Structure formats: structure tokens, C-alpha cells
Amino acid sequence: MYREIVKDLMKWRNSDKRKPLVITGMRQCGKTYVMQKFGKEAFESVVYINLEKNELAASIFEYDYDVHRIVNELSGFSEDGKIIPGKSLLIIDEIQACPRAITALKYFCEDMRELHVMCAGSLLGVALKHENISFPVGKINRLQMYPMSFKEYLIACDEENIVKILNDYAKDRPLADSLMGRMEKLLKNYLLVGGMPEAVASWCENRSFEEVAEIQDNILEDYSSDFSKHAPIADVPKLHWIWESVPKQLAKENNKFVFSQVKSGKRAHELENALQWLVDSGLVYRCELAANPEIPLSFSADGSYFKIYMADVGLLCRRTGLSYKALLAENGVFSSFKGALTENYVHNELIYLDKKPYFWRSGNTAEVDFLIEDDENVIPVEVKSADNTRAKSYRLFCNRHKPSVGYKFSLKNTGVNMTEQTETYNIPLYMIWTLH
16 A cells, blocks of 8 residues: 655655664554555665564663674574675564563664664653653654555545646636536545555455454454553543543534543542543544644644543544444434534544644634644644535634634635635535645
8 A cells, every 4th residue: 555654755765864773653554564565666685574563582681782783693593694884674563572672772873873763662751751761862753653544545545647737726716516526525435445555455355344443343342352451440431531521522512622521520630641541542532722822833832721532533424433424425314413514524624644743722712723844834733524615714814813824624625715814715525635
């Protein structure tokens, strides 16, 4: 499957300032597959070591941090008995199973930088923040990996021609009705299937929502098992409470995350660590309030006032028990959740574009769904699940803060509306990825 992260991997491979690379991301989002596929395509040889499954390989790191010795002994796990700097890729998977291997990355950087070393692991983001590991600060490169974006999903579904057409499309020129209809259908399918590679592969092969749902159930069950296996014992019930609460709170009209609604009688200080565990695992994202829309948005962000989104819209649909027939039928029986689902989808697409979203709120009623920034501007983003783009809060924001550019994401056709101060682009929901 095509993954956008490969472009970043190639930049890393060719960089003169390259350091060992650590890839983090939620479980089962495709890290191992991408590392091995990239290695086969970009290097003469690949040596793959799984430190969770291979105790002998893990023991090699226990003696000392002499990387020449470590590489020499790890060469025994390669097909030809060689690891050649500059020609070989050393992949260390499930590296969190051996904390000394993480520490050893410092010495790979200092003493053998010419060797390409790439690492990943299940819940590695959690291990790096919550476990007693000597982390090689300043000695590694890091990349975050996500489930498949809508663009990657389209390519997996053999829709490369549509990707090319939309990628080059002028945003002020309307799309043909036939193309809009096809894209809306593809988007609905994506909202149900989501971006977990195993679910996407099943859908591409069999076009069965039932099979996709079975895969999603297994993934969700694995995540629940991870809570008991990897989290502190005291936090396990809290993780389950928060995990169950996320879809319910997202579907509220004011979908600010409220700790008191997670479990009756529980306060924020009792649940904050468990929520952060879910964030560090990559399963959920925090989107914070930015009351003062100035660059940088992070400066005015309110860490105590935030929304929570799930990392995959397909899993969100499955968590709520939403029937694929209900979504495809468009009969209005799930209209309130449709808005929340669409908002979660947009949030994730912005994350894929490396545009960290915030949101803006004024008083009890005025709210702009997202704020993003480029080098010079704060850009308001309004999200609508249908083709009605009237937005009182968006107009209020533009009148008050006078942004030069704004976006409205909906099912309305492409177009541009120019007011006295703001140039607003109407972008169909299925074209967000073209904003690169």
C-alpha cells in the first residue's frame, strides 16, 4: 500500500545529518510493513530484528554499548551475515521491549552514523514517556505515523486517476456533478472503513462491510487488552472509562471533553494521567482551545479546555455501533452523530497535512471548529457535514479578527467567496488533502 510517510523516509535516508530514526504511532497503523517495504526498495539489504520475539537478539544489547560489537553480532541475523553501513538498513522493531536498545541509539548516532538504523514498536510513544528509559535526547530523528488518510485510501482502492485529477484542480473552478457524486460515495465508504491498513486491505479485496467490521472489532479488542498489559494497574479501569466516554462526548453539541462525565464522582486530577496515556499511545488526539487567534496558536492554547478525537474514523463508527446502512442511506436517523463524525474526519485530515488544529470559542454559542496556521496567517476552518455552509460563528470570527484566508469544508462544490477582509474557499470534504 502507498503511504505518504515514505517521502519522509527517503529524505531521512539521503540526509547528511541523519540520525537513527524512531517511528511512533498507534498499534496496527502499518509501521512494520512500511519499514520493511521501504528497506527492500531503498537499500541493498535489510536486517529486521524484533526484540519482543527474539530474546537472543535483545540480549546482545545487555553487555555494553559498543555499536561495532552490536552490529557484528546482529549480522548473524541477516541472510548473508553482513550489515554494511551505507548499503544496509537495520530495522529494530518492538524496541520498547529492550530499554538498553533505546539507549544504544545514542551510540549509533555518535559512533556509526553512516549506518541507517530505523526503529519502531507497539506503544513506543507510551514507553518513552511513562517508563524509566534513558532516552537519547538530541541523538535521534522522529516521525509520527497515522492510520491511512483519505488520499492513501483512494490510492489503495485503485483510484489514482481521481487523485491526480483532484490534486491538480483549481479551487475556484466547480467540479462536475458526476465527479462529486462519485467522491461522496468514496468518502462515505472511507468513513466506515477508516484507515487501519488491515481493514482497508480487506475492503479493497472483498468490498464487504461485514468483514471490515470483524477486523475492526478485533483491533478494538486488542487495544482494550493493551490497557491491562501495558498501563499501570491503577490506571486500567480509568483507561476503559475514558475510552468508552470519547465517542459519547464527541457527539455532544458542545463537545468539550468533561472529566466529570467520564465517571460519576471522578475529577480531572484523578483521570488526567490515564487520558495522557491514550494520547501518547496514538489512539486519541487532544484539540485545545485557542481563545486568542494569533501566531503561534500554541502560545494561547488552553490545556484545560479541549476536545478529544479518535485517531481513526472507521474505529469511531464501529465503537458507536453505527450501521453502514444508516450512513449510506442518508435518512437522517443519525444526523447529530454525523456532524461529530465529519468533524473527527476533518481533524484527522489536518493532522495528516501536519497542520495541528486548535479551535476557537467565544461565549457559550460562538465556535469555529478549527484554527490552523501557516507561516503568516491564522486560518479559520468551518466544518459542515452537508452542503449548507451558512455559519454565523465563522462570520463573527472573520468580522472580529479579520483573517485574510478561511476554509469551509462541506459537500458544497468548490468556489471562493470574497468579503471585505477574508477570502473564503469552499472545499469539498473529500478534497482536504489537496491543501498541501
